[in-house]
Structure formats: C-alpha cells, structure tokens
Amino acid sequence: MTDRRTVAVIGAGVMGTGIATLLSGYGLPVILVDADPQALARATAQVRGQLRLARMMKALPSGRPSGKVTTSTSPASIAPADVVIESVTECPDLKSEVLREASTVVVPGTLIASNTSAIPIDELAEATSRPQDLVGLHFMNPPYLIDVVEVVRGPRSGEAAVTAAKSLLTATGRRGVIVGDGPGFVVNRVLQRVINEAVRIVEEGIATPQDVDALFTGCLGHPIGPLATADLIGLDNVADSLTVLHHRTGDAGYEPAPLLLAKVRAGELGRKSGQGFFQHLEPL
Numbered sequence: 001m002t003d004r005r006t007v008a009v010i011g012a013g014v015m016g017t018g019i020a021t022l023l024s025g026y027g028l029p030v031i032l033v034d035a036d037p038q039a040l041a042r043a044t045a046q047v048r049g050q051l052r053l054a055r056m057m058k059a060l061p062s063g064r065p066s067g068k069v070t071t072s073t074s075p076a077s078i079a080p081a082d083v084v085i086e087s088v089t090e091c092p093d094l095k096s097e098v099l100r101e102a103s104t105v106v107v108p109g110t111l112i113a114s115n116t117s118a119i120p121i122d123e124l125a126e127a128t129s130r131p132q133d134l135v136g137l138h139f140m141n142p143p144y145l146i147d148v149v150e151v152v153r154g155p156r157s158g159e160a161a162v163t164a165a166k167s168l169l170t171a172t173g174r175r176g177v178i179v180g181d182g183p184g185f186v187v188n189r190v191l192q193r194v195i196n197e198a199v200r201i202v203e204e205g206i207a208t209p210q211d212v213d214a215l216f217t218g219c220l221g222h223p224i225g226p227l228a229t230a231d232l233i234g235l236d237n238v239a240d241s242l243t244v245l246h247h248r249t250g251d252a253g254y255e256p257a258p259l260l261l262a263k264v265r266a267g268e269l270g271r272k273s274g275q276g277f278f279q280h281l282e283p284l
C-alpha cells in the first residue's frame with residue numbers, strides 16, 4: 001500500500017501527539033483532532049520538538065519530508081482520512097462515543113484503530129456501525145521510539161482491517177505483534193498489576209519509589225522500574241486503566257491503590273505535570 005495515506009489521530013494528548021510525530025516522521029499526512037484547542041496548540045509544538053529529537057537519535061528517518069500535520073477541533077474533519085487512530089482519554093463511554101461518531105464520518109471500510117490501554121476491542125466495536133473495521137493498535141510511549149506495537153484482533157475485527165493495520169505499521173517502521181481480545185490485552189494485563197503492587201509497596205512503607213525501581217533495574221535488568229514507567233504513562237491514565245481492568249475482571253488486584261488515586265487528585269500525574277512518584281524537571 002502507498003505511504004501517502006492520510007491518517008486522522010483523534011486525541012492530542014501524550015499518545016496522540018507521539019503517534020502524530022511517528023506518522024509525520026515517515027511522511028504521512030496527519031489530521032490531528034482534539035476537543036481542547038490548547039491541547040492542539042501544545043501538540044503542534046511538541047511534534048516539531050519530537051521530530052527533531054527522534055531524527056537526532058536516528059529513531060526516525062532523516063532526509064525525507066515530514067508529513068503535514070493539520071489540527072482541528074471538529075470530528076467531521078477526519079472525513080478524508082484513509083486510517084483513523086483513536087487516542088482519547090481512557091474512558092469507555094467517551095471512547096465509544098468518539099468511535100461511533102468517527103465510524104459515521106469516514107468511508108465504510110476505512111481502518112479504525114483504538115489505542116486503548118485496556119478496554120476490550122469488542123466492547124468498543126459495539127459502539128460502531130461497522131465492528132469489522134475496528135482493531136486495537138496499542139502503541140507504547142513514546143510511539144516514535146518504541147518499534148513494537150500490540151495489535152489487538154477483536155472477535156469481529158475483519159481481515160481487511162487487520163491487514164491495513166499491519167501495512168500501516170510496516171510503512172512506519174513498526175513491528176506488530178497480534179494478540180487476542182480481553183481486558184488489558186497482554187501488556188497492560190500484566191504491567192498495570194505490577195505498577196499497582198509497586199504503589200502498594202510504597203504505601204505500606206516497605207520501600208521507597210527509588211528503591212522499588214532500583215531493584216527492577218538492578219536485579220532484573222529492566223531499563224526503567226514500574227514507578228518510573230507509571231510516571232511516563234501518566235498516573236491519571238494508570239488509574240483509568242486499572243479501573244477498566246478492575247471493573248471488567250472483578251479482580252481486586254487491579255483496584256487502584258489509594259496512594260495512586262491521591263496523587264491523581266493532587267495533580268501529581270507524572271512526567272506530564274512534572275511530579276509523580278519522581279520529580280521531572282522538564283514536564284512532557
């Protein structure tokens with residue numbers, strides 16, 4: 001398939017912005033949509049900075065023109081898109097509404113991918129008029145540096161949609177790993193539980209955040225520990241993902257730890273606010 005597909009990215013937060021950087025870096029035109037005009041203004045500046053950084057790190061190709069990134073607050077602006085990637089806040093009702101609307105705007109057969117962290121794809125497919133067009137494309141943060149993507153094939157995802165998703169990943173230098181549907185899929189079913197347990201350990205005074213992470217990096221060879229990972233994801237997003245997992249599995253291990261919820265209430269969201277379990281001098 002051609003590399004000139006126009007991709008609409010709905011949601012210009014941490015992930016939507018990073019996905020726009022990845023697509024633009026590979027020359028694909030992007031329509032970036034957010035309900036909040038300030039998020040769009042921030043995203044435009046961030047895409048420029050991320051493109052520069054990623055090219056310097058040789059994580060994105062250099063010597064080819066960037067895809068144009070246009071921004072809009074109107075859901076109708078995605079009409080010309082060949083692919084839609086939904087990356088709004090991890091709230092099931094909100095995502096269902098955004099996906100429902102998106103599926104009425106684009107041409108039938110257009111791939112619609114959700115970057116949900118934990119909501120089963122089939123649950124989201126229910127909201128759309130064409131469940132066969134929906135797959136999960138779970139990018140990791142930052143999407144322009146991490147080259148493996150979890151591809152979720154829902155029970156009603158069509159073969160054409162899965163093929164289009166794989167082809168988009170190939171066009172952007174990513175490798176997809178296809179998995180089945182279910183709360184949290186593979187990565188977050190495991191990761192969110194680990195993060196929640198790490199928070200509980202801090203809450204119980206068993207270890208400091210520094211020491212929890214030092215054990216994961218030093219003993220297990222993880223590049224960063226679970227609490228630095230939580231800060232990178234955004235503690236509000238971690239709490240939302242845990243809530244989705246808790247409600248859909250009934251497993252108390254996913255019930256967000258009180259310390260996590262307290263941090264979210266205090267506005268300590270991790271890297272994006274400058275403070276989470278650790279202090280970050282440069283907010284994202």
Ligand code: NAD
Nearest residue numbers: 011012013014015034035039087088089090116117141233
């Ligand atoms: P974020 O809070 O940084 O951004 C969410 C954006 O969605 C905000 O800019 C908000 O204004 C926008 N939004 C809300 N309602 C909207 C609407 N109706 N129409 C258009 N835009 C709307 O969140 P994020 O971290 O970028 O997460 C986005 C999605 O990606 C979530 O589903 C999350 O679970 C998933 N995800 C996050 C990470 C991560 O590391 N942060 C990794 C993988 C997947």
